[in-house]
Amino acid sequence: MKTFKTLLRTELLLSFRGLDMLLFAICMPVVVTVIIGLLFDGRPAYSGASYTFFEQSFGAICTIAICAGGVMGLPLVLSEYRGRKILKRFQVTPVSPALLLVVQVTIYAIYSIASLILVYLTGKLFFKYQLQGSVLSFLGAYFLVMLSMFSIGILVGGIAPNSKIAGAIASLLYFPMLIFSGATLPYEIMPPFLQKFADLMPLTQGIKLLKTASLGLQSDNILAPFLIMLITAVACTAVSLRFFKWE
Amino acid sequence: METAIEVSDLHKSYGSIKAVNGISLTVSRGEVLGLLGANGAGKSTTIECILGIRHPDRGKISILNMDPYKERKKIFEKVGVQFQEISYQDKIKVSELCQVTSSFYKNPAEYAELLNQFGLNDKQHSYVAELSGGQKQRLFIVLSLIPKPDVVFLDELTTGLDPKARRMVWKSLTDLKKKGLTILLTSHFCDEVEVLCDRIMILKKGAVTFYGTVSEAISKSPFNQFENAYLWYADEEEENEDL
Structure with missing residues:
Protein backbone atom coordinates (compact mmCIF):
# COMPACT_ATOMS: atom_id res chain seq x y z
CA MET A 1 0.00 0.00 0.00
CA LYS A 2 2.92 2.32 0.79
CA THR A 3 4.37 1.57 -2.64
CA PHE A 4 1.05 2.14 -4.38
CA LYS A 5 0.49 5.48 -2.67
CA THR A 6 3.99 6.77 -3.36
CA LEU A 7 3.85 5.64 -6.96
CA LEU A 8 0.38 7.08 -7.49
CA ARG A 9 1.36 10.43 -6.01
CA THR A 10 4.56 10.63 -8.06
CA GLU A 11 3.05 9.43 -11.32
CA LEU A 12 0.10 11.80 -10.92
CA LEU A 13 2.53 14.66 -10.38
CA LEU A 14 4.48 13.64 -13.49
CA SER A 15 1.25 13.53 -15.44
CA PHE A 16 0.33 17.05 -14.26
CA ARG A 17 3.75 18.27 -15.35
CA GLY A 18 3.02 16.82 -18.78
CA LEU A 19 -0.10 19.04 -19.04
CA ASP A 20 -1.66 17.03 -21.92
CA MET A 21 -4.20 15.29 -19.76
CA LEU A 22 -5.16 18.46 -17.91
CA LEU A 23 -5.88 19.94 -21.31
CA PHE A 24 -7.56 17.02 -23.05
CA ALA A 25 -9.32 15.32 -20.14
CA ILE A 26 -10.11 18.20 -17.79
CA CYS A 27 -10.37 21.45 -19.79
CA MET A 28 -11.70 20.17 -23.08
CA PRO A 29 -14.84 18.45 -21.73
CA VAL A 30 -15.77 21.58 -19.78
CA VAL A 31 -15.28 23.74 -22.88
CA VAL A 32 -17.45 21.39 -24.94
CA THR A 33 -20.08 21.48 -22.18
CA VAL A 34 -20.15 25.26 -22.29
CA ILE A 35 -20.29 25.39 -26.10
CA ILE A 36 -23.12 22.87 -26.37
CA GLY A 37 -24.89 24.56 -23.48
CA LEU A 38 -24.71 27.95 -25.16
CA LEU A 39 -25.52 26.70 -28.67
CA PHE A 40 -28.56 24.66 -27.71
CA ASP A 41 -29.64 26.75 -24.74
CA GLY A 42 -32.68 25.04 -23.24
CA ARG A 43 -33.90 23.71 -26.59
CA PRO A 44 -35.53 20.29 -26.67
CA ALA A 45 -33.56 17.49 -28.34
CA TYR A 46 -36.17 17.39 -31.13
CA SER A 47 -39.62 18.90 -31.35
CA GLY A 48 -41.81 17.20 -28.78
CA ALA A 49 -38.87 15.59 -26.92
CA SER A 50 -39.23 15.31 -23.16
CA TYR A 51 -35.56 16.22 -22.65
CA THR A 52 -33.29 19.01 -23.88
CA PHE A 53 -30.52 18.73 -26.41
CA PHE A 54 -28.07 19.51 -23.67
CA GLU A 55 -29.38 16.73 -21.44
CA GLN A 56 -29.05 14.39 -24.37
CA SER A 57 -25.43 15.45 -24.90
CA PHE A 58 -24.34 15.00 -21.29
CA GLY A 59 -23.76 11.27 -21.66
CA ALA A 60 -21.53 11.93 -24.65
CA ILE A 61 -19.46 14.74 -23.18
CA CYS A 62 -18.52 12.78 -20.11
CA THR A 63 -16.74 10.22 -22.29
CA ILE A 64 -14.22 12.76 -23.65
CA ALA A 65 -11.90 12.23 -20.68
CA ILE A 66 -12.35 8.45 -20.78
CA CYS A 67 -11.40 8.50 -24.44
CA ALA A 68 -8.38 10.76 -23.86
CA GLY A 69 -7.06 8.67 -20.97
CA GLY A 70 -7.90 5.24 -22.27
CA VAL A 71 -7.09 5.51 -25.92
CA MET A 72 -4.36 8.18 -25.84
CA GLY A 73 -2.85 8.42 -22.35
CA LEU A 74 -2.58 4.73 -21.45
CA PRO A 75 -1.03 3.47 -24.70
CA LEU A 76 1.52 6.28 -24.70
CA VAL A 77 2.60 5.90 -21.10
CA LEU A 78 2.79 2.10 -21.24
CA SER A 79 4.81 1.95 -24.42
CA GLU A 80 7.05 4.76 -23.22
CA TYR A 81 7.75 3.06 -19.89
CA ARG A 82 8.59 -0.13 -21.68
CA GLY A 83 10.74 1.67 -24.25
CA ARG A 84 12.58 3.57 -21.55
CA LYS A 85 13.21 0.29 -19.70
CA ILE A 86 11.35 1.49 -16.64
CA LEU A 87 9.31 -1.71 -16.52
CA LYS A 88 12.58 -3.66 -16.73
CA ARG A 89 13.90 -1.80 -13.69
CA PHE A 90 10.75 -2.80 -11.79
CA GLN A 91 11.54 -6.43 -12.55
CA VAL A 92 14.61 -6.28 -10.30
CA THR A 93 12.73 -4.90 -7.31
CA PRO A 94 10.32 -6.67 -4.95
CA VAL A 95 7.50 -4.82 -6.74
CA SER A 96 5.81 -6.22 -9.80
CA PRO A 97 5.83 -4.08 -12.94
CA ALA A 98 2.08 -4.82 -13.03
CA LEU A 99 1.72 -2.39 -10.12
CA LEU A 100 2.82 0.43 -12.41
CA LEU A 101 0.06 -0.62 -14.78
CA VAL A 102 -2.48 -0.51 -11.96
CA VAL A 103 -1.21 2.95 -10.96
CA GLN A 104 -1.58 4.27 -14.50
CA VAL A 105 -5.10 2.89 -14.83
CA THR A 106 -5.95 4.53 -11.50
CA ILE A 107 -4.58 7.87 -12.71
CA TYR A 108 -6.69 7.86 -15.87
CA ALA A 109 -9.72 6.78 -13.86
CA ILE A 110 -9.10 9.76 -11.56
CA TYR A 111 -8.94 12.11 -14.55
CA SER A 112 -12.16 10.64 -15.96
CA ILE A 113 -14.07 10.89 -12.70
CA ALA A 114 -12.78 14.43 -12.07
CA SER A 115 -13.95 15.37 -15.55
CA LEU A 116 -17.36 13.77 -14.96
CA ILE A 117 -17.81 15.78 -11.78
CA LEU A 118 -16.70 19.03 -13.47
CA VAL A 119 -18.94 18.49 -16.49
CA TYR A 120 -21.86 17.65 -14.22
CA LEU A 121 -21.31 20.74 -12.06
CA THR A 122 -20.89 23.00 -15.09
CA GLY A 123 -24.12 21.63 -16.54
CA LYS A 124 -26.00 21.90 -13.28
CA LEU A 125 -24.82 25.39 -12.35
CA PHE A 126 -25.02 27.07 -15.74
CA PHE A 127 -27.42 25.05 -17.87
CA LYS A 128 -29.90 23.63 -15.32
CA TYR A 129 -28.80 20.08 -16.06
CA GLN A 130 -30.52 17.26 -14.24
CA LEU A 131 -29.83 13.56 -14.56
CA GLN A 132 -33.21 12.07 -15.43
CA GLY A 133 -32.30 8.41 -15.24
CA SER A 134 -31.15 6.51 -12.20
CA VAL A 135 -27.74 7.48 -10.86
CA LEU A 136 -26.86 3.86 -10.37
CA SER A 137 -27.52 2.70 -13.91
CA PHE A 138 -25.73 5.78 -15.23
CA LEU A 139 -22.65 5.01 -13.13
CA GLY A 140 -22.84 1.36 -14.14
CA ALA A 141 -22.83 2.32 -17.81
CA TYR A 142 -20.10 4.89 -17.18
CA PHE A 143 -17.74 2.38 -15.60
CA LEU A 144 -18.47 -0.20 -18.27
CA VAL A 145 -17.50 2.33 -20.95
CA MET A 146 -14.38 3.20 -18.96
CA LEU A 147 -13.44 -0.47 -18.64
CA SER A 148 -13.93 -1.01 -22.33
CA MET A 149 -11.96 2.06 -23.47
CA PHE A 150 -9.13 1.44 -20.99
CA SER A 151 -8.83 -2.16 -22.11
CA ILE A 152 -8.31 -0.93 -25.68
CA GLY A 153 -5.56 1.37 -24.41
CA ILE A 154 -3.82 -1.36 -22.42
CA LEU A 155 -3.93 -3.61 -25.43
CA VAL A 156 -2.37 -0.99 -27.70
CA GLY A 157 0.23 0.04 -25.11
CA GLY A 158 0.95 -3.55 -24.14
CA ILE A 159 1.66 -5.01 -27.54
CA ALA A 160 2.81 -2.12 -29.76
CA PRO A 161 6.48 -2.78 -30.55
CA ASN A 162 7.57 0.77 -29.68
CA SER A 163 6.21 4.10 -28.54
CA LYS A 164 6.16 5.55 -32.06
CA ILE A 165 3.85 2.83 -33.30
CA ALA A 166 1.80 3.03 -30.12
CA GLY A 167 1.45 6.77 -30.67
CA ALA A 168 0.36 6.28 -34.27
CA ILE A 169 -2.26 3.67 -33.35
CA ALA A 170 -3.44 5.82 -30.44
CA SER A 171 -3.91 8.83 -32.73
CA LEU A 172 -5.72 6.68 -35.25
CA LEU A 173 -8.14 5.55 -32.56
CA TYR A 174 -8.39 8.73 -30.53
CA PHE A 175 -9.07 11.48 -33.06
CA PRO A 176 -11.78 9.73 -35.08
CA MET A 177 -13.49 8.60 -31.89
CA LEU A 178 -13.23 12.03 -30.31
CA ILE A 179 -14.79 13.75 -33.32
CA PHE A 180 -17.11 11.19 -34.89
CA SER A 181 -18.37 9.07 -32.00
CA GLY A 182 -20.52 11.91 -30.73
CA ALA A 183 -18.28 12.75 -27.78
CA THR A 184 -17.66 16.30 -29.01
CA LEU A 185 -19.67 16.73 -32.22
CA PRO A 186 -23.23 15.64 -31.35
CA TYR A 187 -24.22 12.39 -33.07
CA GLU A 188 -27.73 13.71 -33.65
CA ILE A 189 -26.63 16.51 -35.95
CA MET A 190 -24.47 14.24 -38.13
CA PRO A 191 -25.76 13.31 -41.58
CA PRO A 192 -26.97 9.68 -41.75
CA PHE A 193 -23.94 8.35 -43.66
CA LEU A 194 -21.66 9.75 -40.97
CA GLN A 195 -23.84 8.20 -38.28
CA LYS A 196 -23.40 4.81 -39.97
CA PHE A 197 -19.64 5.27 -39.89
CA ALA A 198 -19.81 6.44 -36.29
CA ASP A 199 -21.77 3.34 -35.29
CA LEU A 200 -18.72 1.25 -36.10
CA MET A 201 -16.73 2.82 -33.28
CA PRO A 202 -17.00 1.25 -29.83
CA LEU A 203 -17.21 4.64 -28.15
CA THR A 204 -20.36 5.51 -30.16
CA GLN A 205 -22.00 2.43 -28.70
CA GLY A 206 -20.83 3.36 -25.23
CA ILE A 207 -22.29 6.82 -25.64
CA LYS A 208 -25.65 5.34 -26.69
CA LEU A 209 -25.61 3.38 -23.48
CA LEU A 210 -24.80 6.46 -21.42
CA LYS A 211 -27.46 8.56 -23.14
CA THR A 212 -30.12 5.98 -22.49
CA ALA A 213 -29.06 5.70 -18.85
CA SER A 214 -28.75 9.45 -18.25
CA LEU A 215 -32.08 10.26 -19.88
CA GLY A 216 -33.86 7.40 -18.13
CA LEU A 217 -35.24 6.13 -21.44
CA GLN A 218 -36.87 2.79 -22.03
CA SER A 219 -33.97 0.43 -22.39
CA ASP A 220 -34.93 -1.88 -25.24
CA ASN A 221 -32.23 -0.65 -27.60
CA ILE A 222 -29.28 -0.99 -25.30
CA LEU A 223 -28.61 -4.71 -25.48
CA ALA A 224 -26.39 -4.38 -28.56
CA PRO A 225 -24.31 -1.46 -27.22
CA PHE A 226 -24.06 -3.17 -23.86
CA LEU A 227 -22.77 -6.37 -25.43
CA ILE A 228 -20.34 -4.49 -27.66
CA MET A 229 -18.85 -2.74 -24.62
CA LEU A 230 -18.63 -5.97 -22.69
CA ILE A 231 -17.11 -7.95 -25.55
CA THR A 232 -14.57 -5.20 -26.26
CA ALA A 233 -13.51 -5.16 -22.63
CA VAL A 234 -13.24 -8.94 -22.32
CA ALA A 235 -11.52 -9.46 -25.67
CA CYS A 236 -8.95 -6.67 -25.24
CA THR A 237 -8.19 -7.73 -21.67
CA ALA A 238 -7.76 -11.34 -22.70
CA VAL A 239 -5.43 -10.49 -25.59
CA SER A 240 -3.45 -8.10 -23.35
CA LEU A 241 -3.02 -10.74 -20.66
CA ARG A 242 -1.73 -13.18 -23.24
CA PHE A 243 0.53 -10.89 -25.27
CA PHE A 244 1.50 -8.01 -22.97
CA LYS A 245 5.19 -7.23 -23.38
CA TRP A 246 7.05 -6.04 -20.30
CA GLU A 247 10.25 -5.59 -22.23
CA MET B 1 32.80 -18.85 3.31
CA GLU B 2 29.13 -18.34 2.64
CA THR B 3 28.13 -18.21 -1.02
CA ALA B 4 26.22 -15.17 -2.27
CA ILE B 5 25.92 -15.91 -5.98
CA GLU B 6 26.28 -19.28 -7.62
CA VAL B 7 26.02 -19.97 -11.32
CA SER B 8 26.77 -23.25 -12.99
CA ASP B 9 26.95 -24.06 -16.67
CA LEU B 10 24.94 -21.09 -17.92
CA HIS B 11 23.98 -21.13 -21.60
CA LYS B 12 22.00 -18.56 -23.55
CA SER B 13 21.65 -18.23 -27.31
CA TYR B 14 19.89 -15.65 -29.45
CA GLY B 15 19.05 -17.54 -32.58
CA SER B 16 22.30 -19.07 -33.79
CA ILE B 17 24.47 -16.70 -31.75
CA LYS B 18 25.74 -18.16 -28.51
CA ALA B 19 25.73 -15.12 -26.22
CA VAL B 20 26.71 -17.10 -23.15
CA ASN B 21 28.35 -20.48 -23.54
CA GLY B 22 28.82 -22.46 -20.36
CA ILE B 23 29.68 -19.94 -17.67
CA SER B 24 30.08 -21.04 -14.05
CA LEU B 25 30.98 -18.75 -11.21
CA THR B 26 30.78 -18.42 -7.45
CA VAL B 27 30.86 -15.22 -5.46
CA SER B 28 31.29 -15.45 -1.70
CA ARG B 29 29.74 -13.04 0.76
CA GLY B 30 31.68 -9.81 0.90
CA GLU B 31 33.57 -10.59 -2.27
CA VAL B 32 33.79 -8.39 -5.38
CA LEU B 33 33.78 -10.16 -8.72
CA GLY B 34 34.49 -8.22 -11.90
CA LEU B 35 33.04 -9.42 -15.17
CA LEU B 36 35.20 -8.22 -18.03
CA GLY B 37 35.21 -8.53 -21.77
CA ALA B 38 34.76 -6.61 -24.98
CA ASN B 39 31.35 -5.25 -25.95
CA GLY B 40 29.21 -8.18 -26.99
CA ALA B 41 31.27 -10.70 -25.02
CA GLY B 42 28.19 -11.67 -23.01
CA LYS B 43 28.53 -9.66 -19.81
CA SER B 44 25.10 -8.07 -19.81
CA THR B 45 23.37 -11.26 -20.90
CA THR B 46 25.10 -13.11 -18.06
CA ILE B 47 23.94 -10.52 -15.54
CA GLU B 48 20.40 -10.50 -16.91
CA CYS B 49 20.22 -14.30 -16.71
CA ILE B 50 21.53 -14.25 -13.15
CA LEU B 51 18.88 -11.65 -12.26
CA GLY B 52 16.14 -13.81 -13.72
CA ILE B 53 14.96 -11.26 -16.28
CA ARG B 54 16.23 -13.47 -19.08
CA HIS B 55 15.52 -17.17 -19.22
CA PRO B 56 18.75 -19.10 -19.70
CA ASP B 57 18.64 -22.05 -22.10
CA ARG B 58 20.49 -24.12 -19.54
CA GLY B 59 22.22 -23.69 -16.22
CA LYS B 60 21.59 -23.30 -12.52
CA ILE B 61 21.52 -19.97 -10.77
CA SER B 62 21.09 -18.97 -7.18
CA ILE B 63 21.41 -15.66 -5.39
CA LEU B 64 21.53 -15.81 -1.58
CA ASN B 65 20.48 -19.47 -1.98
CA MET B 66 17.28 -18.50 -3.79
CA ASP B 67 16.10 -18.97 -7.35
CA PRO B 68 15.94 -15.48 -8.90
CA TYR B 69 13.09 -16.48 -11.16
CA LYS B 70 10.82 -18.09 -8.59
CA GLU B 71 11.68 -16.05 -5.51
CA ARG B 72 11.87 -12.65 -7.14
CA LYS B 73 10.06 -10.74 -4.42
CA LYS B 74 12.25 -12.11 -1.65
CA ILE B 75 15.55 -11.82 -3.46
CA PHE B 76 15.13 -8.25 -4.61
CA GLU B 77 14.38 -7.11 -1.09
CA LYS B 78 18.12 -7.67 -0.52
CA VAL B 79 19.63 -7.24 -3.99
CA GLY B 80 20.33 -3.92 -5.71
CA VAL B 81 20.82 -3.52 -9.43
CA GLN B 82 22.27 -0.79 -11.59
CA PHE B 83 21.70 -1.45 -15.26
CA GLN B 84 23.95 -0.26 -18.00
CA GLU B 85 21.19 1.78 -19.58
CA PRO B 149 21.43 -4.76 -0.22
CA ASP B 150 23.49 -7.81 0.66
CA VAL B 151 24.38 -8.13 -3.02
CA VAL B 152 24.62 -5.49 -5.75
CA PHE B 153 24.97 -5.85 -9.49
CA LEU B 154 26.64 -2.88 -11.13
CA ASP B 155 26.75 -2.96 -14.91
CA GLU B 156 29.38 -0.54 -16.20
CA LEU B 157 29.77 1.11 -12.88
CA THR B 158 31.78 4.22 -13.68
CA THR B 159 31.33 4.72 -17.42
CA GLY B 160 30.96 8.45 -17.96
CA LEU B 161 32.39 9.53 -14.61
CA ASP B 162 35.22 12.00 -14.25
CA PRO B 163 38.32 10.83 -12.32
CA LYS B 164 37.26 12.51 -9.09
CA ALA B 165 33.79 10.97 -9.19
CA ARG B 166 35.26 7.56 -9.94
CA ARG B 167 37.45 7.81 -6.83
CA MET B 168 34.37 8.80 -4.82
CA VAL B 169 32.47 5.77 -6.08
CA TRP B 170 35.40 3.44 -5.43
CA LYS B 171 35.74 4.71 -1.88
CA SER B 172 32.06 4.25 -1.11
CA LEU B 173 32.03 0.76 -2.55
CA THR B 174 35.18 -0.23 -0.69
CA ASP B 175 33.56 0.97 2.54
CA LEU B 176 30.42 -1.02 1.81
CA LYS B 177 32.50 -4.06 0.96
CA LYS B 178 34.16 -3.86 4.37
CA LYS B 179 30.67 -4.05 5.86
CA GLY B 180 30.09 -7.31 3.97
CA LEU B 181 28.47 -6.18 0.72
CA THR B 182 28.86 -8.62 -2.17
CA ILE B 183 29.39 -6.98 -5.55
CA LEU B 184 29.23 -8.28 -9.08
CA LEU B 185 30.32 -5.57 -11.48
CA THR B 186 31.24 -5.13 -15.09
CA SER B 187 33.77 -2.56 -16.16
CA HIS B 188 35.94 -1.48 -19.04
CA PHE B 189 38.52 0.15 -16.83
CA CYS B 190 41.47 -1.92 -15.75
CA ASP B 191 42.55 0.45 -12.99
CA GLU B 192 39.08 0.21 -11.47
CA VAL B 193 39.11 -3.56 -11.62
CA GLU B 194 42.53 -3.67 -9.96
CA VAL B 195 41.34 -1.46 -7.13
CA LEU B 196 37.95 -3.04 -6.48
CA CYS B 197 37.87 -6.67 -7.54
CA ASP B 198 38.93 -9.65 -5.47
CA ARG B 199 38.54 -11.84 -8.50
CA ILE B 200 37.79 -11.32 -12.15
CA MET B 201 36.24 -13.29 -14.97
CA ILE B 202 37.15 -12.43 -18.54
CA LEU B 203 34.69 -13.35 -21.24
CA LYS B 204 35.24 -13.69 -24.94
CA LYS B 205 32.36 -14.54 -27.28
CA GLY B 206 30.30 -15.83 -24.38
CA ALA B 207 32.97 -18.14 -22.98
CA VAL B 208 35.33 -17.78 -20.04
CA THR B 209 38.96 -17.12 -20.98
CA PHE B 210 40.17 -16.31 -17.49
CA TYR B 211 38.79 -16.71 -13.97
CA GLY B 212 40.88 -15.81 -10.93
CA THR B 213 42.62 -12.90 -9.24
CA VAL B 214 44.17 -9.95 -11.03
CA SER B 215 47.71 -11.07 -10.10
CA GLU B 216 47.01 -14.58 -11.40
CA ALA B 217 45.77 -13.03 -14.63
CA ILE B 218 49.06 -11.21 -15.01
CA SER B 219 51.27 -14.14 -14.07
CA LYS B 220 49.52 -16.55 -16.44
CA SER B 221 49.93 -14.12 -19.33
CA PRO B 222 53.11 -13.10 -21.16
CA PHE B 223 52.73 -9.57 -19.79
CA ASN B 224 53.48 -7.83 -16.54
CA GLN B 225 50.77 -5.17 -16.69
CA PHE B 226 47.13 -6.00 -16.09
CA GLU B 227 45.82 -3.97 -19.02
CA ASN B 228 48.01 -5.87 -21.47
CA ALA B 229 47.13 -9.17 -19.86
CA TYR B 230 43.42 -8.31 -20.05
CA LEU B 231 43.65 -7.48 -23.74
CA TRP B 232 45.50 -10.72 -24.31
CA TYR B 233 42.63 -12.68 -22.71
CA ALA B 234 39.81 -10.64 -24.23
CA ASP B 235 41.14 -9.66 -27.62
CA GLU B 236 39.31 -11.33 -30.45
CA GLU B 237 42.36 -11.23 -32.73
CA GLU B 238 44.47 -13.35 -30.42
CA GLU B 239 44.33 -17.08 -30.24
CA ASN B 240 44.48 -18.60 -26.78
CA GLU B 241 43.09 -21.56 -25.00
CA ASP B 242 40.25 -21.44 -22.58
CA LEU B 243 41.54 -21.68 -19.07
Missing part, protein backbone atom coordinates in the same frame (compact mmCIF):
# COMPACT_ATOMS: atom_id res chain seq x y z
CA ILE B 86 19.80 4.42 -17.29
CA SER B 87 16.01 4.49 -17.16
CA TYR B 88 13.72 6.99 -15.51
CA GLN B 89 10.43 8.75 -16.11
CA ASP B 90 10.46 11.96 -18.06
CA LYS B 91 10.06 15.01 -15.78
CA ILE B 92 10.85 13.14 -12.55
CA LYS B 93 12.99 14.79 -9.88
CA VAL B 94 15.87 13.16 -8.04
CA SER B 95 14.06 13.13 -4.69
CA GLU B 96 10.93 11.65 -6.29
CA LEU B 97 12.84 8.85 -7.96
CA CYS B 98 14.51 8.09 -4.64
CA GLN B 99 11.20 8.16 -2.75
CA VAL B 100 9.55 5.84 -5.23
CA THR B 101 12.50 3.46 -5.09
CA SER B 102 12.49 3.55 -1.28
CA SER B 103 8.79 2.70 -1.23
CA PHE B 104 9.56 -0.66 -2.87
CA TYR B 105 11.42 -1.97 0.16
CA LYS B 106 10.43 -2.92 3.68
CA ASN B 107 13.50 -1.42 5.26
CA PRO B 108 15.15 1.06 2.89
CA ALA B 109 18.26 3.12 3.55
CA GLU B 110 18.01 6.88 4.04
CA TYR B 111 18.38 8.07 0.48
CA ALA B 112 19.47 11.55 1.56
CA GLU B 113 22.52 10.04 3.23
CA LEU B 114 23.39 8.05 0.13
CA LEU B 115 22.99 11.10 -2.11
CA ASN B 116 25.33 12.93 0.21
CA GLN B 117 27.83 10.11 0.13
CA PHE B 118 27.86 10.20 -3.67
CA GLY B 119 28.08 13.98 -3.91
CA LEU B 120 24.50 14.57 -5.01
CA ASN B 121 23.04 16.23 -1.91
CA ASP B 122 22.45 19.54 -3.70
CA LYS B 123 20.65 17.81 -6.59
CA GLN B 124 17.63 16.48 -4.67
CA HIS B 125 15.22 18.93 -6.28
CA SER B 126 16.71 18.79 -9.77
CA TYR B 127 15.09 16.95 -12.63
CA VAL B 128 16.93 13.71 -13.35
CA ALA B 129 16.99 14.65 -17.03
CA GLU B 130 18.99 17.78 -16.19
CA LEU B 131 21.80 15.92 -14.41
CA SER B 132 25.09 15.36 -16.21
CA GLY B 133 25.94 11.85 -17.40
CA GLY B 134 28.21 11.26 -14.42
CA GLN B 135 25.64 12.54 -11.95
CA LYS B 136 22.99 10.25 -13.42
CA GLN B 137 25.40 7.34 -13.16
CA ARG B 138 26.02 8.10 -9.49
CA LEU B 139 22.28 8.52 -8.86
CA PHE B 140 21.64 5.04 -10.22
CA ILE B 141 24.33 3.60 -7.98
CA VAL B 142 22.50 5.33 -5.11
CA LEU B 143 19.22 3.71 -6.23
CA SER B 144 20.87 0.29 -6.26
CA LEU B 145 21.97 0.84 -2.65
CA ILE B 146 18.58 2.00 -1.34
CA PRO B 147 17.43 -1.56 -0.46
CA LYS B 148 20.41 -1.85 1.95
